[in-house]
Amino acid sequence: MYIGNHLSSSKGFEHMGKEALKLGANTFAFFTRNPRGGAAKEISEDDANKLRALMEEHHFGKLVAHAPYTMNVCAEKESVLNFSRGVLADDLARMEYLPHNYYNFHPGSHVGQGAEKGIELIADALNAALKPEYQTIVLLETMAGKGSEVGKSFEELKAILDRIELSDKVGVCLDTCHVWDAGYDIVHDLDGVLQNFDEIIGLDRLCAVHFNDSMNDCGAHKDRHQKIGEGKIGADALLAVAYHPLLAGRPFILETPNDDEGYAREIAMVRNAEPLAK
Ligand SMILES: [Zn+2]
Numbered sequence: 001m002y003i004g005n006h007l008s009s010s011k012g013f014e015h016m017g018k019e020a021l022k023l024g025a026n027t028f029a030f031f032t033r034n035p036r037g038g039a040a041k042e043i044s045e046d047d048a049n050k051l052r053a054l055m056e057e058h059h060f061g062k063l064v065a066h067a068p069y070t071m072n073v074c075a076e077k078e079s080v081l082n083f084s085r086g087v088l089a090d091d092l093a094r095m096e097y098l099p100h101n102y103y104n105f106h107p108g109s110h111v112g113q114g115a116e117k118g119i120e121l122i123a124d125a126l127n128a129a130l131k132p133e134y135q136t137i138v139l140l141e142t143m144a145g146k147g148s149e150v151g152k153s154f155e156e157l158k159a160i161l162d163r164i165e166l167s168d169k170v171g172v173c174l175d176t177c178h179v180w181d182a183g184y185d186i187v188h189d190l191d192g193v194l195q196n197f198d199e200i201i202g203l204d205r206l207c208a209v210h211f212n213d214s215m216n217d218c219g220a221h222k223d224r225h226q227k228i229g230e231g232k233i234g235a236d237a238l239l240a241v242a243y244h245p246l247l248a249g250r251p252f253i254l255e256t257p258n259d260d261e262g263y264a265r266e267i268a269m270v271r272n273a274e275p276l277a278k
Helices: 012-024 045-057 078-095 115-129 155-162 177-180 190-200 235-242 258-271
Strands: 003-009 029-031 064-066 102-105 137-141 170-175 206-211 253-254
Touching: 003 258, 012 045, 045 206, 078 102, 078 115, 102 170, 115 155, 137 155, 137 206, 137 258, 155 170, 155 190, 170 177, 177 206, 190 235, 206 235, 235 258, 253 258
Parallel strands: 003 029, 003 253, 029 064, 064 102, 102 137, 137 170, 170 206, 206 253
Antiparallel strands: none
């Protein structure tokens, strides 16, 4: 299986690949720029190529890059919209240095404009940024439904996907904490949730998983991640997700509150659970 965590990109691409190997990972996530800011570092093509070689040598799964939290392509304010559209376009151009990976983003918060309007704006931003020659798949993340977040239901995500002209360049990243917080009971009815996803969106479009426990109850709409096995979802239910045959082959990214040692432990725990998960 492909599992890893979020790594800091401050020392470059190849450094992240080496860090991932140290943690026992064979995929990872990274912020394309400061998650709370805007400026992006200059990309070194040589550094990107070194990471590509390392990934090939060590049989990595696809990477799951993450857009900054400050990007909201369905904001109401013109200045935020313009900034966000610029970040999206720039990030997708930069992802071409690491072709055939994923770029995940939070669809956004409609801040009182209504989900319908939010869905329209998100689709408009994607249609403006995507290019036929791009080799990245852009992933919409499932959201907890905190505040005015768009993407709290499979129906909302489907409504965005349906409006994308280059539809083979978009997919979904399922965040276990977020879907649980949004009201999808993956503890008692994982098969039912996946079936629901398949009927509405199609499991072929579920490309990656953000693998987190939750501090809150199902349907709480809170979005507070917890370490695997220390939250309300629990280790058994999460391992059932990790080893569900319908999700085989996807990269699983930990976004749990951990240090390196904690991530290495969680990665080993999930890997070693394979024979137990039936
Ligand atoms: Zn996530």
